[in-house]
Amino acid sequence: KNxxxxxxxxxxxxxxxxxxxxxxxxxxxxxxxxxxxxxxGRGPVSLTIMTFSENTKSNGRYTATLDADTKQSSxxxxxxxxxxxxxxxxxVKVSGTYKYIFGTGTRLKVLA
Amino acid sequence: DAGVxxxxxxxxxxxxxxxxxRCKPISGHDYLFWYRQTMxxxxxxLIYFNNNVPIDDSGMPEDRFSAKMPNASFSTLKIQPSExxxxxxxxxxxxxxxxxxxxxxxxxxxxxxxxxVL
Numbered sequence: 001k002n003x004x005x006x007x008x009x010x011x012x013x014x015x016x017x018x019x020x021x022x023x024x025x026x027x028x029x030x031x032x033x034x035x036x037x038x039x040x041g042r043g044p045v046s047l048t049i050m051t052f053s054e055n056t057k058s059n060g061r062y063t064a065t066l067d068a069d070t071k072q073s074s075x076x077x078x079x080x081x082x083x084x085x086x087x088x089x090x091x092v093k094v095s096g097t098y099k100y101i102f103g104t105g106t107r108l109k110v111l112a
Numbered sequence: 113d114a115g116v117x118x119x120x121x122x123x124x125x126x127x128x129x130x131x132x133x134r135c136k137p138i139s140g141h142d143y144l145f146w147y148r149q150t151m152x153x154x155x156x157x158l159i160y161f162n163n164n165v166p167i168d169d170s171g172m173p174e175d176r177f178s179a180k181m182p183n184a185s186f187s188t189l190k191i192q193p194s195e196x197x198x199x200x201x202x203x204x205x206x207x208x209x210x211x212x213x214x215x216x217x218x219x220x221x222x223x224x225x226x227x228x229v230l
Contacts, residue, residue: 034218043116043203043221044155089155098143098167100219104154 006103023073023090031095116222130192137206147203
């Protein structure tokens with residue numbers, strides 16, 4: 001069964017600190033993996049997208065990694081800011097289709 | 113570009129009533145997706161269209177749900193009759209890519225419609 005699991009479910013950190021969010025997937029055949037940021041009351045916005053041949057992708061203070069062998073991905077946030085408070089969703093696309101398997105997200109709260 | 117537009121942003125209705133959610137995709141995009149998001153299940157794909165044609169509706173939960181795309185710039189998701197368990201945020205997304213192994217196929221999401229069925 002195609003699944004995407006994220007951990008932790010929620011996370012609270014202090015402003016300026018770093019954090020890492022985890023994503024494990026069992027999706028086959030694999031096309032790509034993306035991380036979305038979803039602010040409260042808004043739709044998800046893409047942060048990074050990686051295919052199976054890409055190990056790491058950065059977008060400002062956000063760095064995503066992908067290990068296609070172990071089917072794991074992580075999203076690292078550096079020097080967190082209050083505006084990073086949001087849900088972060090890991091999504092894997094099934095190759096040859098337009099099916100996207102979504103994780104339930106990690107809710108991040110950054111405190112001043 | 114205004115992005116994906118959804119209306120209404122909030123809808124409160126009573127059980128048994130018909131609910132219609134509306135979506136205008138980004139101009140030029142030929143794929144349109146309807147998702148439902150709940151705390152327990154996260155985002156779930158309900159149905160998607162390509163060039164106004166429904167391609168996969170396997171995520172539509174019941175016959176009470178129906179979706180149409182009469183033209184490239186408009187789609188509706190209808191629930192009739194609505195039930196309290198339909199309460200969720202419904203997102204519309206659009207993209208313009210080909211199905212291709214390894215391609216990015218980025219989707220752009222609308223702001224969502226928060227539906228509450230009493």
